[in-house]
Amino acid sequence: MPAQILDGRRIAQQMRRKLRAARDALGPRPIRLVSVEVGQNPAAAVYVRNQQRGATEVGIEMEARNLPLQSTETQLLAMIRDLNHHPEVSGVIVQRPLPPGIDPRVVQSAIDPHKDVEGMHPANMGAILYREPTMPPCTAAAAQELALATGMDLRGAETVVVGHSEIVGKPIAVLLLHRLSTVTVCHVGTRRLVDHTRRADILVVAVGKAGLVHGDMVKPGACVIDVGINQGPDGKIVGDVDFASASAVAGWITPVPGGVGPVTVAMLLRNTLRAAGAAI
Numbered sequence: 001m002p003a004q005i006l007d008g009r010r011i012a013q014q015m016r017r018k019l020r021a022a023r024d025a026l027g028p029r030p031i032r033l034v035s036v037e038v039g040q041n042p043a044a045a046v047y048v049r050n051q052q053r054g055a056t057e058v059g060i061e062m063e064a065r066n067l068p069l070q071s072t073e074t075q076l077l078a079m080i081r082d083l084n085h086h087p088e089v090s091g092v093i094v095q096r097p098l099p100p101g102i103d104p105r106v107v108q109s110a111i112d113p114h115k116d117v118e119g120m121h122p123a124n125m126g127a128i129l130y131r132e133p134t135m136p137p138c139t140a141a142a143a144q145e146l147a148l149a150t151g152m153d154l155r156g157a158e159t160v161v162v163g164h165s166e167i168v169g170k171p172i173a174v175l176l177l178h179r180l181s182t183v184t185v186c187h188v189g190t191r192r193l194v195d196h197t198r199r200a201d202i203l204v205v206a207v208g209k210a211g212l213v214h215g216d217m218v219k220p221g222a223c224v225i226d227v228g229i230n231q232g233p234d235g236k237i238v239g240d241v242d243f244a245s246a247s248a249v250a251g252w253i254t255p256v257p258g259g260v261g262p263v264t265v266a267m268l269l270r271n272t273l274r275a276a277g278a279a280i
């Protein structure tokens with residue numbers, strides 16, 4: 001039987017309804033989210049548009065700022081400092097990629113952790129180890145939400161995360177570990193990836209390589225969460241998982257686009273409302 005589709009757009013829509021109610025409970029004061037981009041990147045433009053659309057629906061004012069491509073790290077940090085001190089700004093996002101010469105880690109660490117709605121400040125990253133994720137990294141939180149949406153019991157499930165980046169793979173592994181999944185993290189040092197992926201009840205792939213995982217690497221009935229975003233030769237966006245072959249084997253699978261991406265945006269909006277004081 002072909003896999004059930006984990007429809008990220010639908011799950012995000014349901015989340016936005018709940019977020020709207022939480023936002024309304026905060027009263028009429030404006031809630032502002034500021035996105036800063038250095039230069040102009042077509043992929044970032046798509047993210048910003050999606051974030052703005054979601055923010056409007058939830059009742060968050062999102063302002064998109066652009067700094068010229070030639071801007072220095074010092075200039076960007078000065079803008080972040082201003083936003084950190086701005087009483088009406090609840091959340092700050094810095095869009096990636098940043099131009100060479102600007103260190104994303106320095107920039108992320110400069111954002112006030114209480115306004116770090118992407119959950120990437122070391123303080124927020126560290127908090128997830130202590131199970132206190134007020135502002136968890138959005139993509140990791142989205143992957144967890146999608147796994148929960150299957151109704152599978154995560155306790156004791158064999159979970160394999162492919163990719164160990166700081167902002168995606170590692171926090172996903174930690175969040176699912178808190179659910180008492182038995183988590184294996186695979187990376188470039190992994191000897192035979194297939195030996196791990198084939199025994200995964202939950203397989204999360206976050207690498208950035210189209211076609212890395214095929215159906216013959218998936219355990220029948222598994223939940224496959226494809227975080228990857230890649231542009232195919234025809235310009236189409238595809239994930240890291242070969243959807244056609246994997247969906248013939250898996251029990252659940254996220255499409256790309258329309259899987260992890262929309263839920264990630266919903267998590268960003270949730271973090272923004274939390275930063276503004278919402279109990280959600």
Ligand code: NAP
Nearest residue numbers: 139163164165168187188206207208227228229260261264
């Ligand atoms: P990244 O920083 O480039 O990390 C990729 C990870 O994959 C690294 O840990 C890398 O290991 C590992 N890796 C590389 N080749 C591998 C292989 N053959 N087998 C196993 N692991 C391998 O990328 P990222 O920021 O984590 O993002 C991963 C993907 O998710 C990208 O396609 C990105 O566009 C997408 N993404 C999607 C969303 C969303 O909302 N849907 C959000 C964020 C990112 P080494 O470091 O050891 O090389």
